[in-house]
Amino acid sequence: MDKVIIKKIAQQLNLGMILSPPEQLHGGLMHKMYSLVTEKGKYAIKLLNPYIMKRETAMANFQAAEQLEKLVEQYPIPILPAITFNGQKMQEIDGQFFYLYEWYEGASLKNEVITITHCREIGKTLAKIHQINRKKVPFKRNEIQIDWDTYIAKMAFQDESLYELLKQNRSLLYESQEIGNQAIKKIPPILSICHNDMDSKNVLWYGFDYRIIDLETLSYSSPFIELYEVALCWSGYEICKIDYHLFRAVIQSYHEAGGQLPIDWSIIYDSNYGRLEWLEFNIKRALGIDCSIEEKEIGLSEVRETVAHIVYYHEVRESLLNCLEEFNN
Template structure:
């Protein structure tokens, strides 16, 4: 795709104003591409949706649901950056490329080593506010992970040697963690609510010390305890394999104060922390060219396979200490 003509074209067609500088690629995302546009009328962020993702059979229904939930968050004064509605639509399309446009905001996404307990406290309370908007006393439709790791082990041996050894070495661990995750899913309390789906630190910008959520296309209905636990682990260092239990306690305590105590059985739901398996499988597919649109994306997938393995192995090793800290 000719990006130069593409961005000039959408600026004109969507009445954003003439470009005053070349479109600038913004780093940070692992699925889609984000660009900063400066025009005569202001600054915008344009998210180009991954063409491979857009081929999935339920993708438009999922995005439409997320758009409706995004409006609901705005109505409830949750600090978010919603996609702009232009010509009656949020999702736009030009030359077969689907995308969203946002007003650009000046904010900073914290690096992992910049996150302190006070940030976790703010994030936990904000997540609770989202979960409180609307709830239904019925099980959420979270799918079990049923990856055929043996298939990927065999395929990688011929199609991607870069990940073959890691998959083979950890084959038994993968099936163990998958069962742990699925068992924990079955023990979650039967309640559904609006869930962000991707509120890790890269998708929260800080302006004047306050959080603003971006990248809301993963909004959906889910289980509040599951998302709270996953994000608590992420914000307190699980993603970089360096847990800070003070930060984890700050996240969970602030969540409980805003939402109410869910009275979790931490040992029963410990396996929820292996939700990284879903991301691992997706990136294995990228590496094997099963679900991949370019060589750049394949290389990204290989890198994410290595990083995600580290997280899964790390989480497996900290079980005793984690449960001890959670029970205090």
């Protein structure tokens, strides 16, 4: 089915004759990616998840991100933007929404090969993005009110090991949710253009040349929260093993490039509860709610990984805050 759509994409956008069968690219957890080689060049196609596109706010969010992407394109920022056709980046064929990109011959980095040099580059570029159209406006985010007990009860009929895992960490989930809801109200009133998912999988490297991808997540948000999340992800948080040299490198480079640092890091620590929303999203997938069979398997795996991240984050609170306090001295 996907390859039928891709053939129609090539025809509709006048990409020329397809020279080899499209190949699925792996790594994305929400949408499908394919490489496409035609007589006019090589491209990457992102087929947007139809279940995501059914959400009431989806189209408005994508459209807002497109406008920010066009703004960032005006600056010397190493991004890989979607190609525009007839004034639009997002395209649609037979109800399938998609983006098309020029091919970039790079690859995302595994945690074990990330160096201080990579982290300094990421910190510097993040600071540049955050300085585009910065605003002094209150940061607002809706509180999250996730009914963990209901999900735990449903999981008992789906997967016994996940049921036990969630039940064992029930108190931590509710505690993190409550503390996060309180902390989010205290975030300093500054908004910047934020990528919102700039971890290592969303930066492609070719030597030390690189491009930031997945720009459809762009929005105005807190630069302090994003800096902190990026520093975590690039320093080993994804494998529950933070390297504090890498962690410091992201933040130090960001600051040296003109990025502003928060005064109270404990508020930033407590407000970093996006993993709870990601956990809920994957619990729904594991339960088969609004997803395909393929996504259900991804959900089962992601629930385990995300719970491990939440537990680890709680365990390293003191170490993280001690490291961050160094930037206030």
